[in-house]
Amino acid sequence: MRIVKIIIYRIRLPFKRPFAHARSFRRETENIISESLTDRGVSGFGEGVPRDYVTGETPDSAVRYLSQQNYSFLSDEIPSLEEGIRRLRAWEIDVRRQGEVFPGAARCALGLSLLDALTRSYGVGIGEIARSAEGLLQEGRRASRVRYSAVCSGGSVASVIATLLKYRLYNFVSAKVKVGWSERRDLLFTRLARRILGRATDIRVDANGAWDTRTAITMIGKLEKYRISSIEEPLMPRYRGDLPRVRESVRIPIMLDESACDRDQLTQAIESGSCDMVNIRLSKCGGFFASLEMANILRERGLGYQLGCQVGESGILSAAGRHFAFLVPGIRHVEGSYDRHLLEQNLTEEDPTFGYGGWASPLRGPGLGVTVKREILDKYTVEKHEIELREEPVHRRARLHV
Ligand SMILES: [Mg+2]
Known part of the structure; x- marks a missing residue:
């Protein structure tokens, strides 16, 4: 399988009631959703919540980061689940701060969408990756709740x-x-x-x-x-x-x-x-x-x-x-x-x-085990970017649809 397209959504979700702590008071949240599409038509979703007082990120900076990301690590065919996990993990760990900003939320959105797409493509749930993530996860009896x-x-x-x-x-x-x-x-x-x-x-x-x-x-x-x-x-x-x-x-x-x-x-x-x-x-x-x-x-x-x-x-x-x-x-x-x-x-x-x-209880089913409702995602989307990935050499084209 290969990842052929990444879609970045900036969304605004309203709360039922406000939430306050010493650094913020909010009635809604602005989150970044990433969708990764494979050449076989599988979609994976990920999410990040940029907060300037946590990682220094804003929704703007997160969208910019993902639009300018070097996607060459995704350009090759992914031959197996193990190799996909290896590549994804190597990318997640190889991260640099940009001055005061740590792009944690942006990378979380992208990384989760790739993990969701990858595991869905192989028909397994995230809970089953322990076998493919050798040395990363301690084997042991898993709790039932x-x-x-x-x-x-x-x-x-x-x-x-x-x-x-x-x-x-x-x-x-x-x-x-x-x-x-x-x-x-x-x-x-x-x-x-x-x-x-x-x-x-x-x-x-x-x-x-x-x-x-x-x-x-x-x-x-x-x-x-x-x-x-x-x-x-x-x-x-x-x-x-x-x-x-x-x-x-x-x-x-x-x-x-x-x-x-x-x-x-x-x-x-x-x-x-x-x-x-x-x-x-x-x-x-x-x-x-x-x-x-x-x-x-x-x-x-x-x-x-x-x-x-x-x-x-x-x-x-x-x-x-x-x-x-x-x-x-x-x-x-x-x-x-x-x-x-x-x-x-x-x-x-x-x-x-x-x-x-x-x-x-644990979530069952392939990938993250949840299904994104497209109509709800569209309803709360305030900005959308599509990034098409081509095989080597990688050409990225970001188009803005508001
Ligand atoms: Mg805290």
């Missing part, structure tokens, strides 16, 4: 209480509380979470890079009494050099998110003693294999990792996250698959939203 964690966004005190009560009724056993608003609100929200969700619930907090070094040390100290299992991204970008000092000064384990997007940042964070855990997100880290690589590095170094998501992921990224959660051992917490609770309409026919208690 995974349990997702709740995430409590900010808002009025009444809305936070209502959300926490819902989570309790839904029987979640772990939850993340967004902090970084003000000392009063942070302590109030965390206390409410502990009270409402009960003693046995695993509660962690995420400051989304809201604090300076002194505030972080003070606040983390004050949060200790609520028995917090980790504090995510405590420091503003300009104070990141102080992470080892913060980590030494507090008792709650430090989880990095925005400051650990790629392998270089991860290695540097590990070497400087900046973290105990990392929040791996497919869109942030540049795709399935790039994220797998990060999990492998963390596991080798004896550090922890959770699987996170971007707010506003459609069923495509939720499906990819589901496969990742089943394939990768030792994930501390799984976030994502909030589809039905957040999106007015989903792009996929299948609804990957978790069920009661946060429980979810």
Whole structure:
């Protein structure tokens, strides 16, 4: 098989209700969808969620990146699933930052669409690639279901209480509380979470890079009494050099998110003693294999990792996250698959939203195991680019259809 065309869609999906954290407030999401078409008429879909405060990307920069991408690694015939996976993985790992920008979301969209097209072409699901991805995935008994964690966004005190009560009724056993608003609100929200969700619930907090070094040390100290299992991204970008000092000064384990997007940042964070855990997100880290690589590095170094998501992921990224959660051992917490609770309409026919208690089963079927609804994709598309790939020498032609 050969990939003959890539289509890039920029889409705007409205939310049922707003979502807020210390760095953003949104009622809709702008995502990038990539479609990879093979010479045998198979289509694969992928998705990325560009956020400037995460990877430095914007929807514009992501579209530009994909339009100017060198697609020569796709120009040859792909003779087998194993070879396709080998080539895709090599491409995902060979990534360079562009100044302040790490093109994680753009590459995730493209990489997932290629993985979906590749596995569909061979009639296998992503869950079955362990056999073809030798040395990448630890073999072992796969779980029959995974349990997702709740995430409590900010808002009025009444809305936070209502959300926490819902989570309790839904029987979640772990939850993340967004902090970084003000000392009063942070302590109030965390206390409410502990009270409402009960003693046995695993509660962690995420400051989304809201604090300076002194505030972080003070606040983390004050949060200790609520028995917090980790504090995510405590420091503003300009104070990141102080992470080892913060980590030494507090008792709650430090989880990095925005400051650990790629392998270089991860290695540097590990070497400087900046973290105990990392929040791996497919869109942030540049795709399935790039994220797998990060999990492998963390596991080798004896550090922890959770699987996170971007707010506003459609069923495509939720499906990819589901496969990742089943394939990768030792994930501390799984976030994502909030589809039905957040999106007015989903792009996929299948609804990957978790069920009661946060429980979810593996997705079956070829590729990602979800089917994109063309009419919904068209409805929310605001920009579309088609890139035709020719056999060597590669000629790329990008045409703009708005
Ligand atoms: Mg975070």
